[in-house]
Amino acid sequence: MSNNKDKRMRIANAFRAMKSIGIKDDKVKPVLKNLLKLYDKNWELIEAENYRVLADAIFEKEEAEAAVPSMKIVNNEVEDEMEEEAQATEEMERPLKRLQATEEMGRPLKRLRLKNRGGQSSSHTGVTKTPLVRPKEEPEELPETLPLKLNGSHGMAESSHPDAENTRAKQQAVTCQSPGKDKEKEPISPKSLVAQENGDPCQPSGTSGNQHNTPLRTEPVSTSHPMRLRDRVKGSVSPQISSKERRPLLGSSSHAVHLQEPRVEPGIVLSPKQKSAATPPLIKPKDEPLADDMPLLVIPIATISPEPSDEGDSPSREGISRGHYGPEPSISQSLNEPGTANDTDSLNEPGMAIDTDSRNEPGTANDTDSLNEPRNNGKETLISGECSSDLVIASLPSGEVKISLSCDGALRRPDFHKPNLEAVLKMVEDKCLTSYDNLDPNFSVVNLLKEMCQCYLKSGTESNSKSPQTTDVAPSIDLLNKSSAVDALDAKVSVTSLNRSVDSQSKADVPLPVTPPSPPHSNVIDDGSQPDKMAAGDDSETDKEVQENCAEQTNNLNTMVNQQPQVTPELIRSLHDVVDIAKGQEKVVITLVNEVNDELPPSFHYIPQNALFQNAYVNVSLARIGDNNSCSTCSGNCLSLDTPCACSHESGGEFAYTTDGLVKEELLKECVSMNRDPNKHCQFFCKECPLERSKSEDVIEPCKGHLVRKFIKECWWKCGCDKQCGNRVVQRGISRSLQVFMTPGGKGWGLRTLEDLPKGAFVCEYVGEVLTNAELFDRVLRSPIGEKHSYPVLLDADWCAEGVLKDEEALCLDATYYGNVARFINHRCYDSNMVEIPVEVETPDHHYYHLAFFTTRKVKAMEELTWDYGIDFDDHDHPIKAFRCQCGSKFCRNIKRRSRAARRW
Numbered sequence: 083m084s085n086n087k088d089k090r091m092r093i094a095n096a097f098r099a100m101k102s103i104g105i106k107d108d109k110v111k112p113v114l115k116n117l118l119k120l121y122d123k124n125w126e127l128i129e130a131e132n133y134r135v136l137a138d139a140i141f142e143k144e145e146a147e148a149a150v151p152s153m154k155i156v157n158n159e160v161e162d163e164m165e166e167e168a169q170a171t172e173e174m175e176r177p178l179k180r181l182q183a184t185e186e187m188g189r190p191l192k193r194l195r196l197k198n199r200g201g202q203s204s205s206h207t208g209v210t211k212t213p214l215v216r217p218k219e220e221p222e223e224l225p226e227t228l229p230l231k232l233n234g235s236h237g238m239a240e241s242s243h244p245d246a247e248n249t250r251a252k253q254q255a256v257t258c259q260s261p262g263k264d265k266e267k268e269p270i271s272p273k274s275l276v277a278q279e280n281g282d283p284c285q286p287s288g289t290s291g292n293q294h295n296t297p298l299r300t301e302p303v304s305t306s307h308p309m310r311l312r313d314r315v316k317g318s319v320s321p322q323i324s325s326k327e328r329r330p331l332l333g334s335s336s337h338a339v340h341l342q343e344p345r346v347e348p349g350i351v352l353s354p355k356q357k358s359a360a361t362p363p364l365i366k367p368k369d370e371p372l373a374d375d376m377p378l379l380v381i382p383i384a385t386i387s388p389e390p391s392d393e394g395d396s397p398s399r400e401g402i403s404r405g406h407y408g409p410e411p412s413i414s415q416s417l418n419e420p421g422t423a424n425d426t427d428s429l430n431e432p433g434m435a436i437d438t439d440s441r442n443e444p445g446t447a448n449d450t451d452s453l454n455e456p457r458n459n460g461k462e463t464l465i466s467g468e469c470s471s472d473l474v475i476a477s478l479p480s481g482e483v484k485i486s487l488s489c490d491g492a493l494r495r496p497d498f499h500k501p502n503l504e505a506v507l508k509m510v511e512d513k514c515l516t517s518y519d520n521l522d523p524n525f526s527v528v529n530l531l532k533e534m535c536q537c538y539l540k541s542g543t544e545s546n547s548k549s550p551q552t553t554d555v556a557p558s559i560d561l562l563n564k565s566s567a568v569d570a571l572d573a574k575v576s577v578t579s580l581n582r583s584v585d586s587q588s589k590a591d592v593p594l595p596v597t598p599p600s601p602p603h604s605n606v607i608d609d610g611s612q613p614d615k616m617a618a619g620d621d622s623e624t625d626k627e628v629q630e631n632c633a634e635q636t637n638n639l640n641t642m643v644n645q646q647p648q649v650t651p652e653l654i655r656s657l658h659d660v661v662d663i664a665k666g667q668e669k670v671v672i673t674l675v676n677e678v679n680d681e682l683p684p685s686f687h688y689i690p691q692n693a694l695f696q697n698a699y700v701n702v703s704l705a706r707i708g709d710n711n712s713c714s715t716c717s718g719n720c721l722s723l724d725t726p727c728a729c730s731h732e733s734g735g736e737f738a739y740t741t742d743g744l745v746k747e748e749l750l751k752e753c754v755s756m757n758r759d760p761n762k763h764c765q766f767f768c769k770e771c772p773l774e775r776s777k778s779e780d781v782i783e784p785c786k787g788h789l790v791r792k793f794i795k796e797c798w799w800k801c802g803c804d805k806q807c808g809n810r811v812v813q814r815g816i817s818r819s820l821q822v823f824m825t826p827g828g829k830g831w832g833l834r835t836l837e838d839l840p841k842g843a844f845v846c847e848y849v850g851e852v853l854t855n856a857e858l859f860d861r862v863l864r865s866p867i868g869e870k871h872s873y874p875v876l877l878d879a880d881w882c883a884e885g886v887l888k889d890e891e892a893l894c895l896d897a898t899y900y901g902n903v904a905r906f907i908n909h910r911c912y913d914s915n916m917v918e919i920p921v922e923v924e925t926p927d928h929h930y931y932h933l934a935f936f937t938t939r940k941v942k943a944m945e946e947l948t949w950d951y952g953i954d955f956d957d958h959d960h961p962i963k964a965f966r967c968q969c970g971s972k973f974c975r976n977i978k979r980r981s982r983a984a985r986r987w
């Protein structure tokens with residue numbers, strides 16, 4: 083990448099990063115310029131910690147501008163001096179637009195390689211029984227880059243001509259029978275192989291010897307379920323590890339932008355799970371729409387609670403907010419007792435909202451309508467001697483700080499009516515002015531609170547190495563004590579977090595979280611009905627379960643722990659990510675919530691589209707797309723044509739999507755059935771399986787079989803239709819409202835929908851780095867002990883197209899370091915509510931395709947989205963131990979295994 087391009091890219095990325103946390107471009111520009119100058123164009127400093135320096139500088143500039151109006155003049159002077167930066171600035175918008183355009187087109191961010199290759203085929207196998215998969219026709223134009231064909235002895239694909247298909251079908255051991263019958267017949271071809279690693283960290287779980295001994299089992303038997311590449315247990319992997327140096331680096335002169343071997347930045351390594359912690363409810367109300375520019379999610383950072391007058395009991399020293407006058411509550415009491423305020427009615431000062439509300443359900447800092455029910459059905463009674471009030475400060479990563487004041491004592495008075503907020507403030511100011519000699523006559527509570535926010539932010543970011551109990555918010559406390567606002571609020575102030583401290587001492591002090599982990603079945607949100615019913619789209623049982631689960635989820639929102647935060651850069655960054663883990667790269671904001679423990683958002687790079695790693699070879703040349711693979715004469719929406727255009731050939735002459743953008747029933751059913759009952763579907767056995775070859779080139783095991791998958795083919799660049807054409811669904815990206823959340827059932831993070839989804843709806847694509855299998859194996863084997871590789875997916879849906887796939891053609895996706903929301907989708911045995919379907923977009927070459935998730939039935943808002951990884955829990959010999967499945971499905975394969983084992987015992 084040239085310097086200029088690099089620079090433009092970095093500028094664009096900086097803008098993008100800021101945008102993702104709600105900072106507008108015009109705010110970024112001058113600050114970025116100044117920083118570039120200040121750091122002598124050292125981008126690393128600016129990019130570090132997700133552009134923290136830049137974000138801080140923008141915040142500081144805003145603060146300074148509020149206080150010092152001449153700030154802009156300074157900037158102008160700098161601007162004059164920085165001719166070169168000005169030039170760079172002019173270019174800032176362009177790369178952004180270019181990037182956006184690229185992303186909209188749904189293609190990988192990188193340019194793909196052009197190089198000769200062997201064994202290519204543009205056609206799908208004709209062996210499938212299903213009408214939706216048709217042989218594709220060979221491109222009419224033969225580009226220079228058209229790969230060389232392999233010779234027949236390797237069983238290579240030739241063309242989609244029926245004869246050729248037949249030939250290939252013969253060359254391939256394609257079968258619709260149990261794979262166990264055929265696998266032993268497959269020749270092992272060790273010739274011309276170089277030594278490869280042993281160990282099998284990523285062997286698909288459906289490929290065990292066990293499996294072949296039990297061909298009638300109903301579990302998936304092919305390797306086409308990518309998630310069978312299991313989490314690796316380091317110790318169990320053979321030490322005879324090969325290195326990738328033995329593999330030639332192919333296409334090193336390629337135009338593709340290659341990712342370097344990613345490193346997980348030490349600064350964002352997650353802290354171990356704090357089992358006894360609970361985080362605040364970060365969720366927005368499910369029925370509120372997400373705003374594009376301003377996420378509605380409020381992230382409660384701190385509660386400032388009036389302390390009881392007895393100083394000796396100060397909870398601030400314990401890192402625990404009491405939030406009440408009167409008897410000291412337990413932590414769990416303080417969660418649900420009055421003490422934290424919601425913000426319903428606000429007086430919106432610029433950049434700050436001060437909310438006073440005495441009607442809200444205490445204990446919640448979210449502005450969640452569903453939680454704002456009056457207590458006791460609105461009938462409040464005065465409890466003599468009890469009075470409490472809380473001040474809650476919540477901040478959005480965009481910089482907006484929200485302060486909520488809850489006056490619980492008022493709730494208890496039947497004669498209470500909501501006063502005018504301005505009058506209240508005026509009263510407070512007057513009181514302060516008359517009570518204190520040394521106050522500035524210009525003193526105002528609003529300014530005081532503003533200051534408090536600033537001090538809070540500053541102290542939070544400066545208190546890394548200090549004890550969270552005492553130092554995080556000391557400046558705020560000092561400020562308030564000095565300014566007498568404490569008295570104005572008729573209380574002293576302690577500051578606590580709604581999140582849990584990672585400090586060991588407070589761990590000991592703080593009770594266990596209030597949200598207990600659910601047993602496997604209690605967290606089942608998906609339908610647990612009979613498979614046939616599922617396939618038939620019977621959603622009635624589902625609805626009931628979903629409602630129950632929604633109620634459960636909503637109830638969980640009421641649970642919140644007032645605990646001390648350790649405000650670290652990691653926490654700050656993760657809070658940024660909480661608002662939109664996609665960092666503005668998707669059309670929708672994707673929030674993240676953790677109502678279960680204090681685990682921070684995981685560390686990975688969000689990418690909205692696949693990115694090539696090193697050796698993976700994907701040919702997307704336009705020349706490969708022939709007239710039979712595109713509809714150049716179409717215009718507008720292909721789905722509105724009387725006669726389906728050429729792009730429907732792949733799916734048997736009719737489009738895969740309905741006019742509503744949903745996958746058609748028949749195709750959906752077929753794909754679901756393929757996962758649920760793979761033995762009923764066509765499987766094929768490679769002459770020389772790339773997967774086995776990746777494991778060991780010394781002794782290549784016979785292919786364990788792959789399902790012949792059905793493809794959806796979408797219109798693409800050579801087509802005449804427009805971007806809104808109904809045959810372009812996956813390439814338009816995520817459009818549904820999704821949320822990453824911490825599952826209560828021990829599955830870690832999961833993905834859920836915030837809106838009702840119809841059956842057949844596109845949810846998201848599985849996005850990650852495109853690797854060769856060999857690269858993946860190397861990566862897994864080299865990964866540090868304890869680092870889990872839970873995110874690989876095989877792209878083997880059409881490996882049957884050729885006899886021997888070259889290394890660089892047998893691809894997989896790894897979302898461990900770079901990925902999208904799909905990396906959070908958990909597994910559910912058998913009756914998952916999503917199914918993966920391969921989608922052809924930019925190349926007819928099925929070595930590479932998009933793996934898209936579609937709903938298998940109606941899915942209710944707040945339901946967890948799941949898919950069946952196809953894990954074989956009976957594969958005891960697998961070097962990677964499968965996780966203990968907590969899917970909660972009635973058909974859980976792991977539960978069966980466990981109960982079988984118990985019976986044997």
Ligand SMILES: C[S@@+](CC[C@H](N)C(=O)[O-])C[C@H]1O[C@@H](n2cnc3c(N)ncnc32)[C@H](O)[C@@H]1O
Pocket residue numbers: 313684828829830831832872873904905906907908909910965966967968969
């Ligand atoms: C693709 S990741 C899914 C996201 C993951 N839960 C996380 O927190 O990042 C796959 C990993 O999630 C966990 N997982 C997924 N489904 C599960 C299930 N049904 N039961 C238990 N753990 C599961 C396993 O640790 C698995 O290796």
